[in-house]
Amino acid sequence: MSTETIDLKTRLITDFHARESVMNGEAGSAFHQKKRAALAQFDELGFPTIKNEEWKYSNVRDLISVSYNFNADSSIELADLEDLKIPVQDANIIYFVNGHYSPELSRIVSSSDQITIDSLANAYKKNPSLVNSFFNELTQDDNDAFTALNTAFTQDGIFVNVPDNQSVEHPIILRFVSDARTQNVGSQPRNIIAVGRNAQVKLAEAFRTLGNERSFTNSVTEIYVGEEANVEYYKVQNESENSYHVGTTQVRMLDRSHFYAGTVTLNGRFTRNNLNIIIDGERCEAHMYGLYFPDGTQHVDNHTVADHRKPNSESNELYKGILRDKAKGVFNGKIFVRPDAQKTNAFQSCKNIVLSTEATMNTKPQLEIFADDVKCSHGTTTGQIDEEALFYMRSRGISKPEALSLLMFAFCADVVSQIKIDSIREYLENVIADKLASK
Amino acid sequence: MQLVFQDVACDFLLRPKLVTFAVNYHELYIKYKLVMLSINELRASIEGKEILKGINLEVKPGEVHAIMGPNGSGKSTLASVLAGREEYEVTGGTVIYDGKDILEMAPEDRAAEGIFLAFQYPVEIPGVTTINFLKTAVNEIRKYRGENPLDAAQFLKMVREKAKLVSMNDSLLKRALNEGFSGGEKKRNEIFQMAVLEPKLAILDETDSGLDIDALRIVAEGVNTLRSPERATIVVTHYQRLLDYIVPDFVHVLYKGRIVKSGPKELAFELEEKGYDWIKAEVEAVG
Numbered sequence: 238m239s240t241e242t243i244d245l246k247t248r249l250i251t252d253f254h255a256r257e258s259v260m261n262g263e264a265g266s267a268f269h270q271k272k273r274a275a276l277a278q279f280d281e282l283g284f285p286t287i288k289n290e291e292w293k294y295s296n297v298r299d300l301i302s303v304s305y306n307f308n309a310d311s312s313i314e315l316a317d318l319e320d321l322k323i324p325v326q327d328a329n330i331i332y333f334v335n336g337h338y339s340p341e342l343s344r345i346v347s348s349s350d351q352i353t354i355d356s357l358a359n360a361y362k363k364n365p366s367l368v369n370s371f372f373n374e375l376t377q378d379d380n381d382a383f384t385a386l387n388t389a390f391t392q393d394g395i396f397v398n399v400p401d402n403q404s405v406e407h408p409i410i411l412r413f414v415s416d417a418r419t420q421n422v423g424s425q426p427r428n429i430i431a432v433g434r435n436a437q438v439k440l441a442e443a444f445r446t447l448g449n450e451r452s453f454t455n456s457v458t459e460i461y462v463g464e465e466a467n468v469e470y471y472k473v474q475n476e477s478e479n480s481y482h483v484g485t486t487q488v489r490m491l492d493r494s495h496f497y498a499g500t501v502t503l504n505g506r507f508t509r510n511n512l513n514i515i516i517d518g519e520r521c522e523a524h525m526y527g528l529y530f531p532d533g534t535q536h537v538d539n540h541t542v543a544d545h546r547k548p549n550s551e552s553n554e555l556y557k558g559i560l561r562d563k564a565k566g567v568f569n570g571k572i573f574v575r576p577d578a579q580k581t582n583a584f585q586s587c588k589n590i591v592l593s594t595e596a597t598m599n600t601k602p603q604l605e606i607f608a609d610d611v612k613c614s615h616g617t618t619t620g621q622i623d624e625e626a627l628f629y630m631r632s633r634g635i636s637k638p639e640a641l642s643l644l645m646f647a648f649c650a651d652v653v654s655q656i657k658i659d660s661i662r663e664y665l666e667n668v669i670a671d672k673l674a675s676k
Numbered sequence: 677m678q679l680v681f682q683d684v685a686c687d688f689l690l691r692p693k694l695v696t697f698a699v700n701y702h703e704l705y706i707k708y709k710l711v712m713l714s715i716n717e718l719r720a721s722i723e724g725k726e727i728l729k730g731i732n733l734e735v736k737p738g739e740v741h742a743i744m745g746p747n748g749s750g751k752s753t754l755a756s757v758l759a760g761r762e763e764y765e766v767t768g769g770t771v772i773y774d775g776k777d778i779l780e781m782a783p784e785d786r787a788a789e790g791i792f793l794a795f796q797y798p799v800e801i802p803g804v805t806t807i808n809f810l811k812t813a814v815n816e817i818r819k820y821r822g823e824n825p826l827d828a829a830q831f832l833k834m835v836r837e838k839a840k841l842v843s844m845n846d847s848l849l850k851r852a853l854n855e856g857f858s859g860g861e862k863k864r865n866e867i868f869q870m871a872v873l874e875p876k877l878a879i880l881d882e883t884d885s886g887l888d889i890d891a892l893r894i895v896a897e898g899v900n901t902l903r904s905p906e907r908a909t910i911v912v913t914h915y916q917r918l919l920d921y922i923v924p925d926f927v928h929v930l931y932k933g934r935i936v937k938s939g940p941k942e943l944a945f946e947l948e949e950k951g952y953d954w955i956k957a958e959v960e961a962v963g
Contacts, residue, residue: 629799630809632759633869634787634817643812647803647852 245301246283250276252307253389268361268369275373275388282382291381294567294599295509295538300481305423305453307390309335311416315342317447318414325660329354329409335416336424336454337393347407352438353398354409357427360396368396371429375459375487381511383483387425387457394427394456397440401433401463408439408658413456417479418448428458435465439658442470444484444505446477453481462490464518469497469657475668476505478533485511492518492547499656502529502537503668513542516578519549527556528652530672531564531596538567543585545578548608554585557652559645559673560596567599572613574606581608585615590622590648642673712737712908713877718769720757727753729933730769735877738905742919742944743912745930746952751912752796754930755881758910759793760786773877787813788820792875794866796882801853806865809853810835810872817873838871842898860891867898878902879910884918896921916948929955 253276257264284301285292311334318332331354332342338356345354353360361368373388395411415422432438446452454476462468474482482505490496502508514523529537543552558566568587589598602615622644630640649669656662713735720728727750735741745751757764758771760783771778778786801809815825826834839846844864854862863883870878880899884892899922903909911922919927919941927943928935931952936959937943947955 623799626799626801628761628783629795629801630813631783632787632793632795633809633813633873634784634820635809635813636784636816637782639812639816640784643804643809644801647801650803 245304246280248304249386249390250280266365266369268365268372271369271373271377272389272391275385278380279382279385279389282380282385284382291540291569294565295507295536297483297507300453300483300507303421303451305421305451307336307423307425309416309420309422311335313339313342313414313416313447318342318412318445325408325410325658328407328658328660331356331395331409331411333393333395333411333413333424333426335422336413336426338395347405347409351403352400352405353396355396357394357396357429358392367398368429371431371459371461372427373459375461375489375515376457376485379485379487379513381485383455383509384457384485384511387427387455387485390425391427392425394429394458396428397430397432397438399432399436399438399466402435403433404437405439408441410661411440411442413442413444413454415444415446415452415454415476415480416448417446417450417452417477419450421451421453423453423455426454426456428456430458430460430468430470432461432463432466432468434463436463437467439469440471441658441661442472444472444474444476444480444482446480449477449479451479451481452476454484456482456484458484458486460486460488460496462488462494462496464491465493466491467495469499471499471501471656471658471661472510473501473503473661473665474505474508475503478504478506478535480505481507483509483511486513488512488514488523490514490516490518490521490523490550493520494518495522495524497524497655497657498526499652500525500527500539501652501656501665502527502531502539503665503672504530505535505537507536509538509540511540511542513544514552515544515546516550516552517546519547521547521550523550523552524655525552525554525556526652526655527558527568528649529556529558529566530560530669531558531566532561534563534565536565536567538569540567540569540571542571542573543583544571544573544575545581545583546575547577548579548581550578551582552584553582555652556587557649558587558589558598559592559648560589560598561592563593563595565597565599568617569601569603570615571603571605572615574604574608574611574613576607579608579610581611581613583611583613587617588648589617589619590645591619592622638674642670645673646670710736712774714770714772716770716772718754718757718771719767720753720764721767722753722764726767727764727933728757731930731933731935733928733935735908735910737876737908738903739926740903740909740911740922740924742922742924742927742941743910743930743935744914744916744927744944744947746956747914749930750933751914751930752881755793755879755910755912758786758879759783759791784816785820787873787875788817790874790876792870792873792878794863794870794878794880794883796885798854798857798862798866800855800857802855804853805850806853807835807849810869813869814872835872839868841901842868842871843894844868859886860888860894863887863891863895864898867895867902871898871902876906877908877910879912880922881912882914883911884913884915889917892918893921916944919944931955931959
């Protein structure tokens with residue numbers, strides 16, 4: 238373990254105790270006890286090294302080699318964000334700058350009868366026991382240093398509570414902006430999405446970075462999907478060449494619920510996405526789509542878990558990536574089928590195009606099946622652009638760069654088309670087309 | 677080629693205003709029925725193995741040339757080399773098309789110059805609709821020629837007319853290119869693309885392969901509809917049956933990388949009747 242590692246870890250632990258000492262009575266709360274336990278777990282685990290099987294191909298040495306200001310102020314205004322905007326109409330748009338809720342920038346259009354949308358800090362002030370009942374309940378068994386770190390330092394994020402039988406018309410767009418214009422900044426947003434029985438909601442998390450200093454985002458989102466609920470959740474990262482991102486989304490589904498996840502990594506120095514879905518109900522459907530385009534020396538790692546605990550449910554996963562230059566990609570997809578989860582259908586596929594001999598992709602499907610009457614499949618492919626298709630297009634007068642971008646766009650299409658928030662899908666189509674055309 | 681330029685030069689002397697159109701060889705070729713495509717001692721190999729061993733062929737506008745020959749004789753290689761497939765290495769000879777040496781040209785530039793290859797095995801491209809593919813192709817070619825792109829309405833109108841011309845079902849246009857198409861639909865899509873791109877030189881590579889007689893007839897009808905005095909067609913085929921429907925002006929027999937026999941359309945009947953063995957015997961006898 239390098240001295241730098243000890244440095245950031247020690248600094249964080251010291252910081253925690255300093256904060257704790259000025260908390261007065263609140264330090265004794267159940268909420269804080271969870272945080273304290275998480276800190277102890279973080280202390281015990283330490284930042285992962287590549288000896289840790291879960292982090293074998295993703296080295297965080299670079300990420301933890303510097304310090305970050307986790308309490309950075311920002312003078313950000315809407316005008317600064319013009320270029321970073323996803324044009325979304327008729328949506329709830331909630332901004333977090335350096336991890337802190339910004340009421341000035343945010344706009345909530347859904348009525349409060351229909352849905353609670355509040356910052357986690359405000360929600361906790363109003364109803365500590367409600368927030369605490371959801372906090373860290375899904376992630377407590379995560380055994381991951383970054384998740385534990387986030388839990389220990391939970392301050393702000395979003396709290397969404399959709400009551401039973403409510404169908405929320407307007408999507409909720411969460412924009413996490415790191416203002417790295419003058420210093421290295423860190424943020425640890427913590428989000429709780431609780432969706433009641435037979436309720437419906439669409440959400441998106443969008444991560445952007447302003448400026449060229451380093452940003453480190455360590456986000457955790459817990460999503461509770463009630464019985465017969467229908468939840469769509471998208472995560473879009475379009476950060477800077479100096480952005481480090483570790484994010485965990487932990488989901489629990491109850492009977493007959495549907496959950497759709499779309500994880501798109503457009504840009505960032507280092508990205509690790511964990512998407513863990515516990516299918517704790519019968520006749521559920523979980524869909525996971527992912528897309529990533531690392532270039533230069535970027536690194537994108539997607540770890541997913543579909544944990545089937547009850548019978549008769551289905552999970553379906555498709556991840557696709559295009560890697561250029563010296564980029565590195567990692568896909569690790571776990572499917573667990575527990576002894577009770579008979580009649581499970583679980584499908585997983587990861588397809589990659591590697592455009593350079595120096596780019597690498599590590600894929601690892603991992604199936605652990607303890608039931609005997611199940612249908613599971615997995616497949617991964619990593620290859621080059623189809624030369625025959627390229628020649629076919631060129632023989633019709635389409636230039637090589639145009640043909641390449643058409644082929645790559647087509648490759649992405651079956652993931653992009655799964656994104657059901659129109660404005661986000663259109664935004665992605667444009668950004669992806671630009672990204673493919675610019676090379 | 678010497679003769680060609682002399683004739684053109686004479687024309688310029690008599691009618692000087694034509695000089696401004698001097699680069700438009702195509703008009704002149706049609707006017708004088710001169711050679712549009714001239715292949716001279718063309719040699720090509722793939723992975724170090726020589727397939728074409730000195731091909732000579734001249735094609736004029738309006739003509740239909742059939743290239744026949746046994747399997748492995750180099751027919752498809754010739755079609756591929758003309759279209760610019762990069763796996764083949766040209767090791768000798770020249771190909772002058774429309775006054776230009778095309779061997780150094782990228783496939784897309786050859787297409788923009790008016791060369792079209794109908795593939796033996798049209799490629800399935802999931803995620804790209806036929807209509808989007810063609811719109812990109814048409815507008816890239818127009819860009820190459822210095823023309824403005826067609827807008828959506830103009831393009832759609834043109835495409836509908838062409839689809840009708842070659843009996844192409846409109847519903848296929850919205851589907852991903854060739855994905856899940858039947859063999860007949862794929863081949864018809866090739867002819868449809870040819871109708872849209874209006875090439876000066878169309879090369880049909882084994883268009884009859886894998887087609888039943890009805891599909892063959894429909895595809896041939898499409899090709900015949902597109903026959904014109906301005907357009908030259910090279911039909912590469914193993915069997916004579918396609919030539920019942922697309923009647924050639926000339927038939928050439930390719931064997932071991934060379935054109936060993938040329939003749940009028942009747943040569944095709946002779947090949948159908950007697951097979952290729954007598955040609956092989958003739959060639960072997962000459963040594």
